[in-house]
Amino acid sequence: MKLGTWLIGKITCTLEPELRDAVVGDVAELKMCDRRAVCELLGLVLRRQFMRWTTWRPWLGLVGIVLPVGVFLSHICVGVLSGLFMQVLVYWQFGVPYSSGLTEAQEIESLVCGSLAVICFSWVCGFVLGTLSSDTLYVNGTLLCLIWFCLCGPLGILISLARLFLNAVHLMPLPLPHVPGLVPEFVFFAMVHLTLVTLLFLIPSLTGMQWARRGRKLGIQGTLLLAATAATLTVMVTWMGGWQQKALEKWSEGKWNPGGPSWKERLVPLLVVNWPVIYLLATLGVQHLRGKSKPFNT
Amino acid sequence: MLGEFEYLLLAATARLGAEAYGAAIRLEIENFTRRNCSIGALYTTLDRLEEKGLIETWMGSATRQRGGRSKRMVRLTARGIKAATEFFQTVKRSSIGVPWETNRAGGRL
Numbered sequence: 087m088k089l090g091t092w093l094i095g096k097i098t099c100t101l102e103p104e105l106r107d108a109v110v111g112d113v114a115e116l117k118m119c120d121r122r123a124v125c126e127l128l129g130l131v132l133r134r135q136f137m138r139w140t141t142w143r144p145w146l147g148l149v150g151i152v153l154p155v156g157v158f159l160s161h162i163c164v165g166v167l168s169g170l171f172m173q174v175l176v177y178w179q180f181g182v183p184y185s186s187g188l189t190e191a192q193e194i195e196s197l198v199c200g201s202l203a204v205i206c207f208s209w210v211c212g213f214v215l216g217t218l219s220s221d222t223l224y225v226n227g228t229l230l231c232l233i234w235f236c237l238c239g240p241l242g243i244l245i246s247l248a249r250l251f252l253n254a255v256h257l258m259p260l261p262l263p264h265v266p267g268l269v270p271e272f273v274f275f276a277m278v279h280l281t282l283v284t285l286l287f288l289i290p291s292l293t294g295m296q297w298a299r300r301g302r303k304l305g306i307q308g309t310l311l312l313a314a315t316a317a318t319l320t321v322m323v324t325w326m327g328g329w330q331q332k333a334l335e336k337w338s339e340g341k342w343n344p345g346g347p348s349w350k351e352r353l354v355p356l357l358v359v360n361w362p363v364i365y366l367l368a369t370l371g372v373q374h375l376r377g378k379s380k381p382f383n384t
Numbered sequence: 385m386l387g388e389f390e391y392l393l394l395a396a397t398a399r400l401g402a403e404a405y406g407a408a409i410r411l412e413i414e415n416f417t418r419r420n421c422s423i424g425a426l427y428t429t430l431d432r433l434e435e436k437g438l439i440e441t442w443m444g445s446a447t448r449q450r451g452g453r454s455k456r457m458v459r460l461t462a463r464g465i466k467a468a469t470e471f472f473q474t475v476k477r478s479s480i481g482v483p484w485e486t487n488r489a490g491g492r493l
Contacts, residue, residue: 111453129424
């Protein structure tokens, strides 16, 4: 396939099917050269995208979800990931779980709960972003992925590696797993990190966006179930966040208080990432008040 | 009040009649204005005019010449005809007594 044809296909895939048919047909009928067609179609896509940003919805998605929720969710994701990553790394190398001071059951519970919370919030984040304005999802979704990329994606890995390297220089060399073959250890580190963070954050949020883009709807029961799940996970994660601090105090027989954020400080970022759920509930409430019992999508 | 390009588009649609669709309107505008009319400008203006209720559009038949793709057919509505007529009358009225040719030559009568 020619590059021009491929580019035209990629550019026009952002348009509605009928409009795509009309403009690609016009390009063929006018016998436009590929370069000119690409420029003109790009102009059309940009003009239409610009016109869509003249309403409040895409801006609410950008200012209300992409920036605050994206940043806080990445922060929470990295927090959960560090525990999960340590477990994977130690189990890979020594065949035993890493002991952070918690009991084995507590360790599993906090990791599972934290992971489920990040998956749940990421999905809601993507879904609400898509329902707010599916037409501008390309921009807002890309920006959300960019935040993911910088804070906990490949760029985040580089930052983590830099931190690890600095720690190793100042304290002691950290044992990294031995991976047979030519694959360097840092590639292994990066791959485990990237896989986990992709599973926890990227895939759920993209799935949520896809749901909204396809016009799939959450009924009243679905919304209430989602809200109940998010609330439960918020409470659980806030509560479990204090376990390690207590475990260390207990281990040192009260002589060492490692400090750390209070439950209120742990709750604030979770409340921020919960606001898309509150938005869904509020929309449901408004529709209920207006007497609309049909499932909603906007 | 219409914009200049909106008027050109309505005029081209009226002239083409039943044969008014994206590519034909574009060629018509380019022929009369001798200026380039981009796909972006054409289709965003069509969308805007349709939102204002000045035109109606629907998907027409596909032809081999278009690679089997459908045309976006365009038709003026009564409101569109009225808006274009008002625009034309306004331009005509506001042009009375204005010697454009002389002004272009340096303002001498």
